[in-house]
Amino acid sequence: MNIRLYVLQRITALIMAPLTLGHIAVMIYAVQDGLSASEILGRTQGSIIWFLFYGTFVVAVSIHAAIGVRVIVSETFKFVGFTLDAFAWFVLLAMLFMGGRAVLAVTLL
Amino acid sequence: MSTKQEDIDVSVWRGDPHSGNYENFKVPAQESQTILDVISWIQQNQDATLSYRFACRVGMCGSCAMMVNGIPRWTCRTHLNKVLNGNKLVVAPLRNLPVIKDLVTDMDPFFDKWIAAEGLHHPSKTRLDPIEEIEPKSIGRVEIDTGIECINCSICYAACDTVTNNSDYLGPAALQRAWTVYNDVKDADKQTVLDAVSGDGGCLNCHSQGSCSVHCPNDLNPMNAIAGLKRATVASLFSRKG
Numbered sequence: 001m002n003i004r005l006y007v008l009q010r011i012t013a014l015i016m017a018p019l020t021l022g023h024i025a026v027m028i029y030a031v032q033d034g035l036s037a038s039e040i041l042g043r044t045q046g047s048i049i050w051f052l053f054y055g056t057f058v059v060a061v062s063i064h065a066a067i068g069v070r071v072i073v074s075e076t077f078k079f080v081g082f083t084l085d086a087f088a089w090f091v092l093l094a095m096l097f098m099g100g101r102a103v104l105a106v107t108l109l
Numbered sequence: 110m111s112t113k114q115e116d117i118d119v120s121v122w123r124g125d126p127h128s129g130n131y132e133n134f135k136v137p138a139q140e141s142q143t144i145l146d147v148i149s150w151i152q153q154n155q156d157a158t159l160s161y162r163f164a165c166r167v168g169m170c171g172s173c174a175m176m177v178n179g180i181p182r183w184t185c186r187t188h189l190n191k192v193l194n195g196n197k198l199v200v201a202p203l204r205n206l207p208v209i210k211d212l213v214t215d216m217d218p219f220f221d222k223w224i225a226a227e228g229l230h231h232p233s234k235t236r237l238d239p240i241e242e243i244e245p246k247s248i249g250r251v252e253i254d255t256g257i258e259c260i261n262c263s264i265c266y267a268a269c270d271t272v273t274n275n276s277d278y279l280g281p282a283a284l285q286r287a288w289t290v291y292n293d294v295k296d297a298d299k300q301t302v303l304d305a306v307s308g309d310g311g312c313l314n315c316h317s318q319g320s321c322s323v324h325c326p327n328d329l330n331p332m333n334a335i336a337g338l339k340r341a342t343v344a345s346l347f348s349r350k351g
């Protein structure tokens with residue numbers, strides 16, 4: 001773990017914390033009118049605010065998790081050097097892709 | 110004096126750097142018996158070839174640490190009745206260090222990492238200068254006090270899973286020493302200390318789960334020292350860029 005990764009992981013944690021709280025707060029508020037897919041999509045689709053909200057979360061969580069998984073595979077499976085970095089980049093890109101697809105589906109498409 | 114002489118079943122790890130296994134002994138229980146007493150009794154009465162290490166027998170020198178029923182402990186200050194599992198005792202060489210023979214480990218990696226962590230004094234004065242006065246209540250000195258009583262026993266090093274999983278990791282004791290040096294106003298080279306502890310095997314690898322602090326026989330808190338190093342490392346990153 002070098003200092004850049006360490007700081008990046010802390011900063012992304014700082015970003016995720018309020019977004020998670022916001023997500024839970026809105027969920028509790030929204031569920032009061034009953035919860036259905038169409039009701040959620042009605043609120044989120046076409047909303048640039050929710051796109052940015054969940055988009056930011058996906059970026060932060062992808063970076064955060066990729067660094068965390070990098071530590072785990074280095075300690076558990078002794079990955080080093082290029083293999084380790086390639087694995088971390090793969091986790092990052094896979095999470096960005098999956099998360100990004102979900103956010104697009106729920107907010108913009 | 111013991112009232113009744115019960116025997117304890119003691120398994121002791123015997124071997125060399127390449128192989129080994131546990132050997133069983135029956136040792137008469139005594140009142141106020143320490144683990145070191147048990148091992149010494151075996152060596153004196155049953156097998157003179159058993160190798161183990163100790164010096165002070167009073168918790169000062171840090172040379173007698175072993176795994177006792179799976180937990181790293183100072184054997185001269187650990188009473189048998191505190192750790193006996195039923196009637197059984199298992200004694201093994203300290204974890205995370207290479208074995209030389211039987212219960213004796215090679216402590217070189219542990220001490221080498223103290224040097225690698227720059228846990229050494231970087232003088233700011235010559236012998237001709239007057240001795241600088243340090244206010245005992247000053248912040249740095251108070252912080253140093255929390256880590257200074259380390260006896261280099263390597264128990265925290267044996268307790269640390271990050272050391273197990275990452276052989277480059279400097280480990281709790283070396284990092285704690287670096288933290289005391291970093292807080293010393295008489296030390297002239299704090300940036301060298303920070304550079305040494307923030308590299309690939311440095312403080313940022315610590316998972317902060319605190320096995321080191323739980324098992325330190327002197328009740329020191331290396332985890333806390335490492336948290337201090339992490340803060341100082343991050344702060345220096347931003348101050349250097351800014």
Ligand code: SF4
Pocket residue numbers: 268269270271272280281314315316317318319320321322331332335
């Ligand atoms: S807190 Fe850090 S140094 Fe202490 S045992 Fe855990 S990983 Fe090792």
Ligand code: SF4
Pocket residue numbers: 258259260261262263264265266281282285324325326327328329331
């Ligand atoms: S910090 Fe505690 S456990 Fe670690 S070497 Fe020093 S005295 Fe031993």
Ligand code: FES
Pocket residue numbers: 163164165166167168169170171172173174183184185186
């Ligand atoms: S023999 Fe010195 S600390 Fe145990």
